[in-house]
Amino acid sequence: MDYKFRWLDFKITNRCNNNCVYCGVENDPLSTPEKLPFNVIKNTLIDAMEEDFNYICFLGGEPSIRDDITDIINVVSKNPKVHLRLITNLKIFNEDTLRKFVRNLVIRKVLSSSNTTNNGEDY
Numbered sequence: 001m002d003y004k005f006r007w008l009d010f011k012i013t014n015r016c017n018n019n020c021v022y023c024g025v026e027n028d029p030l031s032t033p034e035k036l037p038f039n040v041i042k043n044t045l046i047d048a049m050e051e052d053f054n055y056i057c058f059l060g061g062e063p064s065i066r067d068d069i070t071d072i073i074n075v076v077s078k079n080p081k082v083h084l085r086l087i088t089n090l091k092i093f094n095e096d097t098l099r100k101f102v103r104n105l106v107i108r109k110v111l112s113s114s115n116t117t118n119n120g121e122d123y
């Protein structure tokens with residue numbers, strides 16, 4: 001089997017809504033403006049997909065606190081070759097946020113693992 005594995009860890013924010021004692025990162029407080037604008041993240045993700053990165057992981061800080069996190073996920077979620085990961089503390093995962101995530105690859109990939117007729121790919 002010819003299988004390429006290329007992983008991108010992408011720190012999309014340095015802001016965090018927690019203060020874990022074991023955290024080794026010097027995070028920015030919530031009041032700090034985002035350092036990376038959406039277009040920089042979008043163009044980086046497009047470049048990564050063109051270079052066949054097929055595992056993309058969003059890190060922080062806390063990546064889910066970005067106002068544009070759904071737009072960021074949408075950049076990659078339409079690509080069936082990309083396995084998407086979000087490292088999160090789940091502090092702000094309310095129902096509305098969860099519904100947005102259900103529509104994308106993050107949740108769909110988990111659900112598809114029980115479907116044996118499509119090799120775990122999209123429904």
Ligand code: SF4
Nearest residue numbers: 016018020023061089
């Ligand atoms: S949630 Fe993560 S980034 Fe934030 S303080 Fe805790 S370990 Fe650090």
